[in-house]
Structures are given as structure tokens and as C-alpha cells.
Amino acid sequence: MLLEVENLNTYYGESHVLQDMSVAVDAGEVVALLGRNGMGKSTTLKSIMGLVKPNSGTIKYKGTSIFGHPPYRVAKAGIGFVPEERRIFPNLPVLDNLRMGIKHGRHSSGGGRNPWDFERVYKHFPILKDRSNQKGSTLSGGEQQMLAIARTLMGNPDLLMIDEPTEGLSPVMTKEVRDVLAEISEVGVSILLVEHNLKVAMSLADRVYLMGKAHLGYTGTIEELDANPEIRARYLEV
Ligand SMILES: Nc1ncnc2c1ncn2[C@@H]1O[C@H](COP(=O)(O)OP(=O)(O)O)[C@@H](O)[C@H]1O
Ligand SMILES: [Mg+2]
Known part of the structure; x- marks a missing residue:
């Protein structure tokens, strides 16, 4: 496994928001982490990234513990994170x-792949090439999401963790973001995706993890979830 998270426990003050949460991503996989609002999906990603300090559990990346590491070290190890707020620098050009x-000194380790550079990013995100001299603030929501993804790829992650990339986007932009994630996966970047749009998640992922309140409720392949309306109703549909 590329990423192995086991029995993670995270608190916000007294509130035990991750209770023995486990999730794993193998090299080359797209894994979706799904569940209703407030279950702990974002906290799971933030705990892996070192943005929130888990109390106990194991987080292994390429077989080495990254538990308790600060975010810059986790990033340097090869995990890229695009948070829900898709923070860009509004006053800087694209x-x-x-x-x-x-990330200086970080090259993607996967079998001889080219690292991401401007040329490669512009190939996958032509809209950013067109807008390269425009300030970030002038981009639409969907374009800002593209920029947030592209910027993270510039750090050559082997694993991209992305939180609700299609939230608030039009159907057209939702499809474009979906397609660009499919392309990124095809060139060998593994993805851990939190997504509220089940269709988007099912069209991208190999496997799914469904969260109940603070804990892992179900895990299986996309085919298994597709064949299991009862599980979908329990963890997903409102
Ligand atoms: N910074 C915070 N301080 C206190 N509680 C938080 C904070 N962030 C999230 N929570 C709570 O933790 C739980 C899990 O939140 P979150 O991980 O954001 O869920 P999800 O991403 O699945 O919607 C929720 O009950 C939420 O209200
Ligand atoms: Mg969230």
C-alpha cells in the first residue's frame, strides 16, 4: 500500500471526531472517501496531512510512519493536498x-515519469495557460479549483488528496474537474478523493470507504457499492 492509515483517533477538544478510522490507498488507485456531512471526512484528510494532530493510530506512507509529522514534511514525502476551501493567492497571477x-528537490518517484512542470500542467489545464497572466481572483470557481489542483501537482505528489473538488460548481465545470482528475490518475498519480457527488465518485474510483459518524462504516469496490442499495441508503442518501 502507498498510504496505510489504521485506527486513527482525532479529537477537537472533547469531541472525539475520528474513532479508529482506517483507510488505505494503493499505488495507482483512485479511492473515494464518502459519507454525509460532519462524519469526519475532511478531518481524516487533515489528520493524514498533519494539519490536525491525531492522538493515536498509525499513518504509513510508502511503509514509513508519517504520524505526527508537520504538513511541510508530509508534502515533501509526496502527498499533495487540495483542501475544501481551495485556497489560491487571489492577488497573484495564475x-x-x-x-x-x-517543491524544490522533490521529484515524483514513480517509474521514470516526468515531473510536473509548466508545460505539462498547461497541457492538462489549457484554461490556465490562457489565463496565466490574470490574477487568481479573476478566475471562476471552477477555474480556481483547476488552479488549486494544478498548483498541488507542481509539487510532484505521488498521492493527491482532494476534498470536495466539485462542490459549488456548475454541471459543466463539475465534468471538467472530473475529467482532469481522470487524466491525472491515468498518468500515474494515486488519488484519495472526498466527494459529495456520488456519480462523480463512482465514475473515478476503484474502491470506496463510507464513513458513519466518526468511524469507518463500509469499504468495498465500486461494483460492490453499486450492487448494494441498502449500504448506499445507510451511509449516503439523505
Ligand atoms: N475545527 C473544528 N473544531 C471543532 N469541531 C470541528 C472542527 N472541524 C470540524 N469539526 C467537527 O468535527 C466533525 C467532523 O467534521 P468534518 O471532518 O469536517 O466532516 P465532513 O468533512 O465529513 O463533513 C463534525 O462534527 C464537525 O462539526
Ligand atoms: Mg468536509
């Missing part, structure tokens, strides 16, 4: 936003 994503 080009400089992308430049901010470069």
Missing part, C-alpha cells in the same frame, strides 16, 4: 500561483 506549488 503563473505565480503555480510557481508557489513547486
Whole structure:
């Protein structure tokens, strides 16, 4: 496994928001982490990234513990994170936003793949090439999401963790973001995806983890989830 998280416990003050949460991503996989609002999906990603400090459990990346590591070290190890707020630098041009994503001395380790650079990013995100001299703030919501993804790729992650990438986007932009994630996966980047749009998640993922309140409720392949309306009703549909 590329990423192995086991029995993670995280608190916000007294509130025990992750209770023995486990999730794993193998190299080359797209894994979806799904569940209703407030179950702990974002906290799971933030705990892995070191943005929130888990109390106990194991987090292994490429077989080495990254538990308790600060975010910059987790990023340097090869995990890229696009948070729900898709933070970009509104006053900087697109080009400089992308430049901010470069992690010096980090090359993607996967079998001889080219690292991400401007040329490669612009190939997958032509809209950013067109807008390269425009300030981040002038981009639409969907374009800002593209920029947030592209900037993270500039750090050459082997694993991309992305939180609700299609939230608030039009159907057209939702499809574009979906398609760009499919492309990224095809060139060998593993993805851990939190997504409220079940269709998008099912069209991208190999396997799913469904969260109940603070804990893992169900895990299986997309085919298994597809064949199991009872599980979908328990963990997903409102
Ligand atoms: N910074 C915080 N401080 C206190 N409680 C929080 C904080 N962030 C999230 N929570 C709570 O933790 C639980 C899990 O939140 P979250 O991980 O954001 O869920 P999800 O991403 O599945 O919607 C929720 O009950 C939420 O209200
Ligand atoms: Mg969330």
C-alpha cells in the first residue's frame, strides 16, 4: 500500500471526531472517501496531512510512519493536498500561483515519469495557460479549483488528496474537474478523493470507504457499492 492509515483517533477538544478510522490507498488507485456531512471526512484528510494532530493510530506512507509529522514534511514525502476551501493567492497571477506549488528537490518517484512542470500542467489545464497572466481572483470557481489542483501537482505528489473538488460548481465545470482528475490518475498519480457527488465518485474510483459518524462504516469496490442499495441508503442518501 502507498498510504496505510489504521485506527486513527482525532479529537477537537472533547469531541472525539475520528474513532479508529482506517483507510488505505494503493499505488495507482483512485479511492473515494464518502459519507454525509460532519462524519469526519475532511478531518481524516487533515489528520493524514498533519494539519490536525491525531492522538493515536498509525499513518504509513510508502511503509514509513508519517504520524505526527508537520504538513511541510508530509508534502515533501509526496502527498499533495487540495483542501475544501481551495485556497489560491487571489492577488497573484495564475503563473505565480503555480510557481508557489513547486517543491524544490522533490521529484515524483514513480517509474521514470516526468515531473510536473509548466508545460505539462498547461497541457492538462489549457484554461490556465490562457489565463496565466490574470490574477487568481479573476478566475471562476471552477477555474480556481483547476488552479488549486494544478498548483498541488507542481509539487510532484505521488498521492493527491482532494476534498470536495466539485462542490459549488456548475454541471459543466463539475465534468471538467472530473475529467482532469481522470487524466491525472491515468498518468500515474494515486488519488484519495472526498466527494459529495456520488456519480462523480463512482465514475473515478476503484474502491470506496463510507464513513458513519466518526468511524469507518463500509469499504468495498465500486461494483460492490453499486450492487448494494441498502449500504448506499445507510451511509449516503439523505
Ligand atoms: N475545527 C473544528 N473544531 C471543532 N469541531 C470541528 C472542527 N472541524 C470540524 N469539526 C467537527 O468535527 C466533525 C467532523 O467534521 P468534518 O471532518 O469536517 O466532516 P465532513 O468533512 O465529513 O463533513 C463534525 O462534527 C464537525 O462539526
Ligand atoms: Mg468536509
